[in-house]
Amino acid sequence: MPLGPGGQGPEIAGDVPLASRDIVVRTASPNDHTVRQATGQPPTETPALRIRRPRGALLAIGVDAGGTTVRVEAWRGGRRARRAELAAVEVAALPALLRRLWRGWRLSPARVGALVVASRGIWTAAERRRLEGSVRGLARRVRAISDAQAAYLGALGGGAGLLVLAGTGSIVIGRRPTGSWNRAGGLGPLLGDEGSAFWIGREWLRARTGGGSARARTVPRGPSPVARIAALAPRVVARARRGDREPARIVREAQRHLARLAREVARDLRLRSPVRASWAGSLLVRDAWFRAGLRREVTRALGPARWTAPAEPPVRAAARLARALLDERRA
Numbered sequence: 001m002p003l004g005p006g007g008q009g010p011e012i013a014g015d016v017p018l019a020s021r022d023i024v025v026r027t028a029s030p031n032d033h034t035v036r037q038a039t040g041q042p043p044t045e046t047p048a049l050r051i052r053r054p055r056g057a058l059l060a061i062g063v064d065a066g067g068t069t070v071r072v073e074a075w076r077g078g079r080r081a082r083r084a085e086l087a088a089v090e091v092a093a094l095p096a097l098l099r100r101l102w103r104g105w106r107l108s109p110a111r112v113g114a115l116v117v118a119s120r121g122i123w124t125a126a127e128r129r130r131l132e133g134s135v136r137g138l139a140r141r142v143r144a145i146s147d148a149q150a151a152y153l154g155a156l157g158g159g160a161g162l163l164v165l166a167g168t169g170s171i172v173i174g175r176r177p178t179g180s181w182n183r184a185g186g187l188g189p190l191l192g193d194e195g196s197a198f199w200i201g202r203e204w205l206r207a208r209t210g211g212g213s214a215r216a217r218t219v220p221r222g223p224s225p226v227a228r229i230a231a232l233a234p235r236v237v238a239r240a241r242r243g244d245r246e247p248a249r250i251v252r253e254a255q256r257h258l259a260r261l262a263r264e265v266a267r268d269l270r271l272r273s274p275v276r277a278s279w280a281g282s283l284l285v286r287d288a289w290f291r292a293g294l295r296r297e298v299t300r301a302l303g304p305a306r307w308t309a310p311a312e313p314p315v316r317a318a319a320r321l322a323r324a325l326l327d328e329r330r331a
Contacts, residue, residue, distance in 0.1 A: 058113030060326045061139065062318030065094055065119040066147055067168030067198075068227050068282070071315040072101065074112075075323060083315075088227070091121045095134045102138060114325035115139035118150030118318040120169065123183070141325050147314060148173040148186060148280075154317030155278035155310035162265050164258050164294065167281030168230045170196035172258065174265035182268050184261040189226050195257035197283045201232035203250045233283060241289050251290065259297035266302050277305040280314065 057076050064071040067088055074082040082105060089097050094117070102109065115138055122131055123146050131144035148171050152163040162174035170193050171186030189198050239247035266275050277298070284291050298305055312320075 058140070058326060059107070059111055060319060060322035061112055061115045062150075062315050062320070062322050063094075063098065063115070063117040063119075064147055064150060064313070064315035064318055065089075065091070065117065066314075067120055068230065070094070070097065071313075072098075073315050073319045074105075074107075075319050080319075091119055091131065092134075094119060094131075095138070098135065098138055109138050110140070112139035114141045114143075114322040116143045116145065116150075116318045116322040116325065118145050118147045118314055120147045121188075122146045123186075143321065143325060145318075145321070146173075148183065149181065150314040150317045150321075151280035151310075152278075153321070154312045154314045155280055156276065156308060157311060159276065160269075160271055161276035161278070162262055162269075162271065164262055164277065164279050164284065164298070165281040166196050166254075166258055166279075166283040166294075168197050168227060169193040170199070170258060170261070170281070172261040172265045174269045174271060176269050176271075180269075182265055184264040184268075195254040195261070196281075197230035197233035198226055199257070200236050200250055200254050200283075201229040203253075204232055204236045204247065205229065207246050207250065234287070237283075237287055237290050251293065255290070255294045255297045256301075258294055259301040262298050263301040273302070274304040274306045275302065276308065278308045278310050280310060285310070 059074045059076055059081065061072065061074045065088065070084075070086040070088055072082075072084040072086070073080055084101055086097060086101070098117075102112075115135060117131060117135055119131060122128055122144055128144045132142050135142050135144070148163070148165055151165055152161075152173050152175065155163055158179075160175055160177040162172060165171050165173070169186065169188065171183055173181065173183045173186075175181050185192055185194065187193065189196075189202075193199050236247045237251055240251040262277070265271075279285065279291060279294070284294065295305070295307060
């Protein structure tokens with residue numbers, strides 16, 4: 001169900017000075033309230049915002065909790081009312097992060113009709129139930145899904161196909177025509193994430209330092225080592241694009257890793273050729289050159305695919321699911 005026009009968002013009277021320097025508030029339009037974290041720390045409580053909320057209108061909120069950023073969109077009716085981008089936290093710390101955001105928005109859980117949290121590290125029914133239990137006090141109805149599933153639904157909607165996700169981590173997720181899911185990868189930086197931004201950054205550090213220099217030892221000891229190593233990937237890809245031999249080797253191997261994961265999922269699900277496919281994650285969304293190389297490797301690995309640009313970002317798909325959950329409650 002697309003998020004179309006209709007409904008009313010809150011009226012926001014310009015930018016509001018905040019008590020903490022950690023948050024910058026911008027008003028892009030009368031119906032678009034953006035909170036963007038500037039320092040990488042969880043937001044602190046803010047003073048009351050000058051918002052007039054229509055009585056009886058419940059919010060539907062979607063959350064995309066990835067490896068680097070937590071994105072939040074709140075919708076009222078058919079319009080986006082608020083959004084936020086926050087530094088990523090561990091899954092166990094996600095409920096506390098959202099509670100602080102609710103306080104900063106002066107938002108009562110009673111006003112949140114439905115909340116859908118799409119998170120990394122979530123796949124099994126037990127994992128979903130655990131996360132749902134931890135966020136249950138934040139909304140009237142809650143649901144947890146994998147961030148990869150939200151990315152798939154945002155990119156391809158319903159139906160069969162596969163999605164290649166390469167951001168801080170990596171995973172390939174596929175769906176049968178019957179609606180059942182399968183995946184390959186997504187095991188995290190310790191066990192997998194081949195072809196991801198983290199993997200590319202780590203391979204570059206190994207190639208540059210030999211794995212035993214002082215520089216190679218200091219990077220994992222700093223704050224947020226996975227994010228810091230993943231942040232090297234765009235520079236490695238840029239060097240590969242210019243023809244530098246070692247970066248080109250690393251990037252080509254990353255694309256092959258992702259293509260092998262895609263082949264594994266397509267075969268397990270017995271998806272018919274040409275496979276319907278799309279992409280997600282910062283590495284693929286932001287770099288058309290890297291994406292083109294992946295498409296070539298996927299063609300070599302499993303045959304032709306019908307590539308479709310993502311229709312909407314994962315956080316929008318999560319918000320759309322929240323809208324459906326809210327409508328289901330009203331029915």
